[in-house]
Amino acid sequence: MGKLRLTGITINFLLNSRLIVGIKEYKMLIKLLLTLMVSSLPFINYSAIAAINPDKLFEHSKYQNAKISPDGQHLAVAMQYQGKITLVVLGLEKMKLIGSLRFPGNEEVGSYHWVNNERLVVSIVEKRPWLEEPQFYGELYAVNFDGSKGKMIYGYRAGEMQTGSRIKKKESTRGWGEIIDILPEDKKHILISSTLMSSTGESTPSVHKLNVYTGVIKKKIARSPLPFAHFLTDQQGQLRAVVGTDKDDKRQLYLRKDHQWQHVNNNTVSNDVIPFAIDASGKYLFTIDNYQQDLTGIFKLNLNDLSYSEVFTDQNVDVTDIEMTTNDRSAYAIRVDEGYPTYLMINGKAEEAKVFKDLLKSFPYNKVTITSKTADGNIYIVLVSSDISAGQLYLFDKKKNQLKFLFKFKADIESAELAQVEPIKFTASDGQNIHGYFTPAKGSSSEKIAPLVVLVHGGPHGVRDFWSFSAQVQYLALNGYSVLQVNYRGSGGYGEKFELAGHRAWGNVIQQDILDGYSWLISQKKATSNNACIMGASFGAYSAIQSAAIFPDSYQCAIANAGIYDLELMFDDGDIRLRRSGLSYLKQVLGTDQTLLKQMSPVNYAQKIKIPLFLAHGKEDERAPYEHAKRLRKALDKANKSYQWFVLDKEGHGFYNPENQKNYMKKVIQFLDQHLTK
Numbered sequence: 001m002g003k004l005r006l007t008g009i010t011i012n013f014l015l016n017s018r019l020i021v022g023i024k025e026y027k028m029l030i031k032l033l034l035t036l037m038v039s040s041l042p043f044i045n046y047s048a049i050a051a052i053n054p055d056k057l058f059e060h061s062k063y064q065n066a067k068i069s070p071d072g073q074h075l076a077v078a079m080q081y082q083g084k085i086t087l088v089v090l091g092l093e094k095m096k097l098i099g100s101l102r103f104p105g106n107e108e109v110g111s112y113h114w115v116n117n118e119r120l121v122v123s124i125v126e127k128r129p130w131l132e133e134p135q136f137y138g139e140l141y142a143v144n145f146d147g148s149k150g151k152m153i154y155g156y157r158a159g160e161m162q163t164g165s166r167i168k169k170k171e172s173t174r175g176w177g178e179i180i181d182i183l184p185e186d187k188k189h190i191l192i193s194s195t196l197m198s199s200t201g202e203s204t205p206s207v208h209k210l211n212v213y214t215g216v217i218k219k220k221i222a223r224s225p226l227p228f229a230h231f232l233t234d235q236q237g238q239l240r241a242v243v244g245t246d247k248d249d250k251r252q253l254y255l256r257k258d259h260q261w262q263h264v265n266n267n268t269v270s271n272d273v274i275p276f277a278i279d280a281s282g283k284y285l286f287t288i289d290n291y292q293q294d295l296t297g298i299f300k301l302n303l304n305d306l307s308y309s310e311v312f313t314d315q316n317v318d319v320t321d322i323e324m325t326t327n328d329r330s331a332y333a334i335r336v337d338e339g340y341p342t343y344l345m346i347n348g349k350a351e352e353a354k355v356f357k358d359l360l361k362s363f364p365y366n367k368v369t370i371t372s373k374t375a376d377g378n379i380y381i382v383l384v385s386s387d388i389s390a391g392q393l394y395l396f397d398k399k400k401n402q403l404k405f406l407f408k409f410k411a412d413i414e415s416a417e418l419a420q421v422e423p424i425k426f427t428a429s430d431g432q433n434i435h436g437y438f439t440p441a442k443g444s445s446s447e448k449i450a451p452l453v454v455l456v457h458g459g460p461h462g463v464r465d466f467w468s469f470s471a472q473v474q475y476l477a478l479n480g481y482s483v484l485q486v487n488y489r490g491s492g493g494y495g496e497k498f499e500l501a502g503h504r505a506w507g508n509v510i511q512q513d514i515l516d517g518y519s520w521l522i523s524q525k526k527a528t529s530n531n532a533c534i535m536g537a538s539f540g541a542y543s544a545i546q547s548a549a550i551f552p553d554s555y556q557c558a559i560a561n562a563g564i565y566d567l568e569l570m571f572d573d574g575d576i577r578l579r580r581s582g583l584s585y586l587k588q589v590l591g592t593d594q595t596l597l598k599q600m601s602p603v604n605y606a607q608k609i610k611i612p613l614f615l616a617h618g619k620e621d622e623r624a625p626y627e628h629a630k631r632l633r634k635a636l637d638k639a640n641k642s643y644q645w646f647v648l649d650k651e652g653h654g655f656y657n658p659e660n661q662k663n664y665m666k667k668v669i670q671f672l673d674q675h676l677t678k
Contacts (some may be wrong), residue, residue, distance in 0.1 A: 004384060004480070007203070008029070013172070015381070024282065024667065025255070034096065041411075045234045052412075052417040052418075052478065054474075054475050054478045054479065055213050056412045056413055057410070057413065057474055057664045058658050059408060059412075060080055060658055062079055062080050063079045063393070063408075063409065064079060064080070064085060065078045065112075066319060066372075066381055066393050066407075067113070067381060068114075068372045068373065068374055068380075068381050068395075069114050069374070070114055070117050070374060070375040071117040071147065072374040073091065073117070074089050074092060075089070075090045075092050075095075075395075076088070076112065076114065077082075077089075078109055078112065078394060081102065084102065085109040086101065087100065087101040087120070087122060087143075089120075089146070089509045091359050095461075097124075098145060098147075099143075101122065102637060104362045106126050107124050108127070109124075109125075110123035110547075111453065113179060114372070114392060115142075115183075115187075115542065116187045117145075117188055118133065119142055119143070119144055119145070119213070119278065120139070120144075121140055121153070121179065121190060122141045123141075124141055126337050131651075131652055132651050132655075132657040132660065133493050133652055136176070136195070137156075138195075139154060139155030139157065139158070139175065139177075140152075140157075140192070142212045153211070153215035154217075155172070155175075155177065155628070156172050156173065159172030159173075160170055165177075168580075174196060175196040175197055175203075176195045176197070176205075177192050177194055178205075178232045179192055180192060181237050181327075181328070182278070182641060184375070185237060186237075186506050188211055188600040189218070190210055190212055191208075191209060191210075191231075192208055192210045193205040193206070194207075194208055195205050200578055200579045201227070201228070202227040202580065204226060205227075206220045206221075207231060207239060208220055208361060214342065222242075224244050224254075225244065225263070226242075226244025226245060226252055227243055227244055227249070228245040228581070229243065230242065230244075230275075232275050232277075233278075234278040234282055234329070235278065235282070237329075240256050241257065241285060247584065248264075248581070249581040249584040251272060251274070252264075255285070255303065264301070268285065268301070268306055268308050268544055269291055269299075269308060270289050270292075272289060274287060274288040275648055276288060276324070276331060277324070277329065277330055277331045279300075279330075282303070284301065284302060285301040285303055287299045287301060288322070293310070294495040294496050295313050295316075295496075296313075297313030297314065297318075298311040298313070298319060298334060311346070312344070317336050317493055318337045318493050319334055319336055320336055320341070320466075320493065320496065321335040322334060322335070323335065323343070323369070323370075325352050326352070326371070330350065331346060331347065332345065332347040332348075332352055332353035332356060333346060333356060337467065338435070339425075340365060340423060340467050341367050343356075343358060343368075352377065355370070356370060359396065363384045365386060366385065366389075367380065368383070377398065378397065378398050378399050379395065379397055379398070380396040382395075386415075386468075387418075387439075387468060388416075388419070388420060389415050389469060390410040390413070390469045390471075391408070391409040391469070392405065392406075392407070392408045392409070393406040393409075403639065413524040418442070418477070418478070419439050419440060419441070419473075419474060420440075421437050421438075421439045421473070422438045422440075423436075423437055424437060424517075427516075428512070428513050429516050432501075434486060434487065434488065434489075436517055437465055437484075438482065438484055439476075439477050439482060440482050440526070441480050442477045442480070444478070449526065449527060449528050449531075450480060450482045450678070451481055451482070451531045451532065451533075451676035451677060452481065452482045452527040452528075452532040452533070453482070453483050453484070453535050454484045454514060454518055454532055455472070455473065455484065455485050456485075456514060456533040456540035456544065457485065457487075457539075458536070458539045459492075459538070460502060460516050461499055461502060464492050465487055465672075472665070477554035479669050480678050481676070482527065484517055484518060484521055484527070488513035488514055489502040489505065490502015490506075504589065504596065505591075506590070507602075508544070509548050511543060511550060515547065515551055515554055518532055518554070530556060531556065531677055533556055534548070534557075535558070535668070536559075536561070537561040537563070537654055538562050538623070538653065538654070541560030541562055541563025541565075541624075542560075542563050542602065544558040545558060545563060545602040545613065546600070546602045548609045548610075548611055549602050549607075552609065552610045552611070556675050557612050557671065560613065560615055561655070562617055562618060562623075562654050564628055565602050565631060566603040566628055566632075567598075567600055567601045568598070568601065569625075569628060569631070570590070573611070573625045573627055574623060574624065574625050575622040575623060590651070600605045601673070603631050603635050604635070607639040609639075610643050612639070612671075612674075612675055613642070613643040613644070614643065614647040614668065615633065615644065615646070616655075617646075618648050618653065619647060619650075620652045621650060621651070621652050622652065622653065623653040624653060633645070639665075646667055646669060666671065
């Protein structure tokens with residue numbers, strides 16, 4: 001082991017780390033780490049930072065996450081280094097570099113977990129030459145905190161030759177490995193699901209104990225009865241339940257009893273059930289469900305007699321999220337989002353819940369998450385974010401009752417420079433209440449109303465816009481454009497009836513909800529008529545072009561990225577239709593009436609479009625294949641309509657590469673400046 005002393009801080013140089021290949025790279029890493037340590041000091045004067053450069057919004061965060069070791073001695077930090085995610089481990093007391101992990105070639109660090117005081121398990125993601133965004137191919141890698149004893153423990157490259165020996169060795173598995181439970185009681189093993197590779201991902205996963213030092217897989221504990229499974233363990237780490245997706249795209253719940261799976265009848269729970277915890281007594285299974293009601297709430301299933309009862313349901317919106325203990329075995333709080341995020345305690349006696357409650361008081365009007373803690377519950381790593389903050393990580397010392405700032409995800413962005421997001425609520429033209437968000441252009445005033453971008457979320461079903469940080473929204477606001485986001489019918493979060501109201505209504509009801517939101521802003525003097533552009537990605541792109549066709553005089557321009565423009569094509573191309581559950585989903589939300597599909601496809605109405613269009617797409621898009629864009633372009637050319645074209649070879653469903661995002665948004669602003677009036 002060598003040592004390098006720099007500015008009075010001793011940093012260990014680990015020769016057995018996979019990261020360090022040369023002294024030049026090593027010095028660069030140390031410089032980056034020193035930046036991290038200096039940025040955590042409390043006397044930084046952020047008000048002195050120069051005016052924001054909007055392009056910085058799209059740069060990948062230098063620091064991705066941080067997790068404390070169970071004994072509180074070390075902090076593992078995922079960070080960008082030379083264009084790749086690297087894992088570094090710091091000694092907490094002096095913030096001294098102890099170890100590091102950087103994969104060779106196109107591989108980089110994905111998610112990671114402390115599985116005991118000395119060892120971490122890391123998922124490997126990999127960039128392929130034809131695609132910008134790294135992909136997870138199922139491999140798990142384990143390494144000690146000092147960078148030593150690194151080993152592939154699961155995946156197609158994990159195997160060893162087994163000749164002339166009865167000692168069980170690790171095996172190659174062509175599959176996806178996912179951690180179910182880190183088993184803190186067992187220092188050598190974790191519980192994983194193993195899903196064998198297939199073209200559709202519909203293989204049924206099996207459950208195994210995996211040795212984090214040797215990579216040896218113990219015999220199969222269980223196999224899921226259905227694909228796309230989520231397994232659940234109890235307070236002792238024993239496998240107790242699984243929910244999977246059947247061929248009709250419905251969730252089915254099974255309980256584990258006497259080493260067998262028992263199906264919970266759909267008369268007992270709904271087809272939308274999501275189990276999340278089993279109580280300490282082992283008697284109750286808690287779920288997120290909408291059983292015999294419209295809104296989704298919290299339920300509990302008695303595991304002895306299978307009686308099912310509601311625990312909590314909000315009056316207006318679905319439960320958004322559950323705050324789980326850091327071992328993912330217990331829940332202590334519920335989050336709901338009618339406008340701003342609101343938390344309700346469901347287990348206030350738990351020590352982690354008490355800490356969380358105090359943190360909420362320290363960070364009002366923020367989303368707060370405990371990402372990790374020490375085994376003794378004295379030190380916590382806390383993630384805090386809001387509409388004007390992509391995220392900040394803090395270390396909370398419970399004994400000292402002290403918060404220490406660690407770092408910001410967007411270190412070059414000052415929150416005071418950004419635009420605040422306002423929750424809104426309006427009545428649609430048919431009387432339906434609709435929620436959304438409005439972000440005023442930065443620097444706008446009542447004397448001159450800023451032009452508007454109607455930014456439509458993707459999905460469209462089961463997802464929604466939230467009060468949260470959006471680089472795209474902030475970029476538009478900083479460039480002088482107000483932004484409207486509408487949670488139209490079909491969006492998730494507002495009950496089953498609200499979501500179902502958007503099924504088979506993509507081309508009409510949904511688009512009317514969005515237009516009604518724009519009209520409401522005009523009535524509130526937050527926008528003006530004839531000075532708005534509609535914009536979106538995925539379904540949002542479909543919405544932009546469809547609205548341009550059916551409301552030809554309402555918007556002044558439309559911007560569409562990664563869009564679906566021919567609904568019939570969805571049944572013939574793309575990754576959704578490859579799965580049985582995917583086909584069931586398409587039939588449910590779109591129907592199979594060819595006439596209706598044609599009527600809802602903007603590719604068939606190019607001649608009705610009067611406004612200029614900006615079309616963007618990635619050629620490697622599997623969700624909304626590039627063929628959609630080509631068909632729309634052909635229809636527009638035939639109708640002699642104007643449009644701008646921005647296509648990238650190596651991007652998929654939406655742009656991942658920061659430089660591509662910057663270039664795209666610069667062209668968006670140029671397009672808006674050309675067609676809207678400031």
